[in-house]
Amino acid sequence: MEKLSAIQCCGGEQLRFKHRSHSLNCDMTFSVFLPQDAQKTPVPVIYWLSGLTCTDENFVTKAGAQRFAAEYGVAIVAPDTSPRGDDVPDDPNGAWDFGKGAGFYVNATEQPWAAHYRMYDYVVTELPALISQHLPVDTARQSIFGHSMGGHGALTIALKNPGKYRSVSAFSPICSPLNCPWGEKALGQYLGDDRSAWEDYDTCTLLGKAQSHLPVLVDQGSADSFLVEQLKTDRLLRASTEHQYPMTIRMQAGYDHSYFFIASFIDEHIAFHANHLLWS
Numbered sequence: 001m002e003k004l005s006a007i008q009c010c011g012g013e014q015l016r017f018k019h020r021s022h023s024l025n026c027d028m029t030f031s032v033f034l035p036q037d038a039q040k041t042p043v044p045v046i047y048w049l050s051g052l053t054c055t056d057e058n059f060v061t062k063a064g065a066q067r068f069a070a071e072y073g074v075a076i077v078a079p080d081t082s083p084r085g086d087d088v089p090d091d092p093n094g095a096w097d098f099g100k101g102a103g104f105y106v107n108a109t110e111q112p113w114a115a116h117y118r119m120y121d122y123v124v125t126e127l128p129a130l131i132s133q134h135l136p137v138d139t140a141r142q143s144i145f146g147h148s149m150g151g152h153g154a155l156t157i158a159l160k161n162p163g164k165y166r167s168v169s170a171f172s173p174i175c176s177p178l179n180c181p182w183g184e185k186a187l188g189q190y191l192g193d194d195r196s197a198w199e200d201y202d203t204c205t206l207l208g209k210a211q212s213h214l215p216v217l218v219d220q221g222s223a224d225s226f227l228v229e230q231l232k233t234d235r236l237l238r239a240s241t242e243h244q245y246p247m248t249i250r251m252q253a254g255y256d257h258s259y260f261f262i263a264s265f266i267d268e269h270i271a272f273h274a275n276h277l278l279w280s
Contacts, residue, residue: 004029010070011110014060017036019130023122024083026113029055030127033066043276045075045131046270049123049157051126051148051172052182053101056080059147062259068267073275075137079127081149083116097182098189104177105153106192106201117190120201124157124164134259145169147262148226151218152177154202158214159206166278169217169269171262172224175236176204181213182230204232204239216247217272219265221255224254 004016012035021028037043044129046069048059056078069076082088082103089112091099102105108117132139143166146154158168177183178198187198199205220233227233233249240247255261 003138007031010066012038012070014066016056021083021122021126023024023126026083026085026088027255028084028122029056029059031078032131033060033069033076034135035070035073035075036255038136041074042136043075044143045077045139046136046272046273046277047123047128047144047154048076048078049105049144049146049150049153050078050081051146051150052081053096053253054081054150055101058259059262063266064263065266065270066169068270072270072278074277075135076268077127077131078150079123079212082119088116089113098185098206099166102149102186104136104149104183104186104190104201105157106187106190108192109197110190110192111192118165119153120157122152124161136172138233141166141277143167143277145171145269145273146173147171148231148257149174149182149251150272152183152201155203155216155218155233158211158216159203160200161214162210162214167215167217167273169219169272171219171265171269172221172226172229172231172257173218173233173236175202175239176202178205179235180230180232197277206233207239207243207245210245212244213245214278216245217269218249219261219269220251221247221257221261222251222253223255224257224261226257 151170
């Protein structure tokens, strides 16, 4: 694991690393904020999953999360959103909603994607193992959150791994990839034409299979231009009611899909996770 940068921030350090990923068969970068408390003892960790077109650096530079992570004494790990490199296939038409920057946090089974696009394994298994080996984090106390495609990733990963995370939250998540253009394009190519295989990565479907309940917080802006066609928050509301899965879903009036929205409520999300990481 190669350290690319270390910058003092809010009493702690904002770090960036590079490593060879065996899950993705390429070199990957990820960012980590370590609060000052990590100099004395391992700290709880929250994994942040970013959205379409992002890298590991968007959240780090735009969300303003470090101040609140420092206040609660928690680390934040931000991986990239897809495999990278010259050998990694990309959307043949150069579209921004598939391929590089759009891994959708799934394990691809179709060619040519299967050799590299295994972001689910990377986030759930490989990266946490690497973090626990090299950084002062307490892997027994971890949570996960994300935005848009990353909100989809956070919700599905948490639901598929009961007991691994203390809590999960999302900003503007893609709630049902089975029923939106972004999801149909990505899952259709990564997983093939059999839509039953897609159900493993659809939050609304997974709610019906859940054997236990995790604390969930979702924030969605009412002025989000992607709300109706792509995000389908109404389906999440119906699914949580139908399957009696309690979660807090908040429609925030006037907010859009941008990092201005995330920065406006990131303090409440970190406090939500800290409540379950530090005192539960």
